[in-house]
Amino acid sequence: MPIRAIVLDIGGVLELTPDLGTAAKWEAEFGVGWGTGLGEVFxxxxxxxxxxxxxxxxxxxILGVPAARFQAYMDEMWVEYLGTYNRELADYWKARRAEGYTTAIISNSFVGxxxxxEEAYRFSELTDLIVxxxxxxxxxxxxxxxxxxLDRLGMRPEETVFVDDYEPNCAAARALGMAAVHFQDTAQAIRELDALLQ
Structure with missing residues (x-):
C-alpha cells in the first residue's frame, strides 16, 4: 500500500534542539535535583x-525560590525548547504536501x-494536523x-510514515504498522523518506 501521509515529530526534527545546558545551569542555582517533585509537575x-x-x-x-527566578529559568528553557527551525526538512515536507501527500505532526509537547x-515557525501553515x-x-x-x-487523518497505518529522533517512538509506530524513519540528520532522513515514497 503506497504511503499517503508524512508525520513528523517537532523537537529534534522540525526544530533542531541541542542541549544548551539550561537544566544543569539552573539546577546548580536552585540547589536541588529535578527529581524533587518537579518531574511530576513537568x-x-x-x-x-x-x-x-x-x-x-x-x-x-517546591523550589522555594522567587517567582522571578523561576520565570528566568522558563524563559531560557523556551529558547532551548524551540531550538532552530529545520528549514531544509520543512521545505522538503512542504513540497511533498504540494504534491498531494497529507502532512501531520505528533509531538510530546508542553503547555504553552x-x-x-506558531509564533516562531507557523507550523499550522505547513501541516494538515498537529497532535x-x-x-x-x-x-x-x-x-x-x-x-x-491516524483516526483524525482517516489513514491506515500502512499509508503513513513517521519521523522521530527517538528510536523507541519509531519502534512504537512500526509496531502499529506504520513505516518509520529514525531521524539522525536531515540528509539521512530525506534519503530514507525518498526511498519510502518512491
Missing part, C-alpha cells in the same frame, strides 16, 4: 493536566508550546497517540 505539563500558570506556581512552591511554536501531547493527554510512545493521529 510531566503534568506534558500531558496538559495543569496550566502553564500552575506549573509556575507549583514549581516555585503551540502558541510559541500535541499536552492537548490530547497522551505521550509517545503510547500507541494511543499514533492511533488518534
Amino acid at each position: 510531566r503534568a505539563g506534558e500531558l496538559g493536566h495543569v496550566t502553564l500558570e500552575q506549573v509556575h506556581e507549583q514549581a516555585v512552591g 508550546a503551540r502558541e510559541r511554536e 500535541y501531547s499536552h492537548e490530547v493527554g497522551l505521550l509517545k510512545p503510547d500507541p494511543a497517540i499514533y492511533e488518534l493521529c
Whole structure:
C-alpha cells in the first residue's frame, strides 16, 4: 500500500534542539535535583493536566525560590525548547504536501508550546494536523497517540510514515504498522523518506 501521509515529530526534527545546558545551569542555582517533585509537575505539563500558570506556581512552591527566578529559568528553557527551525526538512515536507501527500505532526509537547511554536515557525501553515501531547493527554510512545493521529487523518497505518529522533517512538509506530524513519540528520532522513515514497 503506497504511503499517503508524512508525520513528523517537532523537537529534534522540525526544530533542531541541542542541549544548551539550561537544566544543569539552573539546577546548580536552585540547589536541588529535578527529581524533587518537579518531574511530576513537568510531566503534568506534558500531558496538559495543569496550566502553564500552575506549573509556575507549583514549581516555585517546591523550589522555594522567587517567582522571578523561576520565570528566568522558563524563559531560557523556551529558547532551548524551540531550538532552530529545520528549514531544509520543512521545505522538503512542504513540497511533498504540494504534491498531494497529507502532512501531520505528533509531538510530546508542553503547555504553552503551540502558541510559541506558531509564533516562531507557523507550523499550522505547513501541516494538515498537529497532535500535541499536552492537548490530547497522551505521550509517545503510547500507541494511543499514533492511533488518534491516524483516526483524525482517516489513514491506515500502512499509508503513513513517521519521523522521530527517538528510536523507541519509531519502534512504537512500526509496531502499529506504520513505516518509520529514525531521524539522525536531515540528509539521512530525506534519503530514507525518498526511498519510502518512491
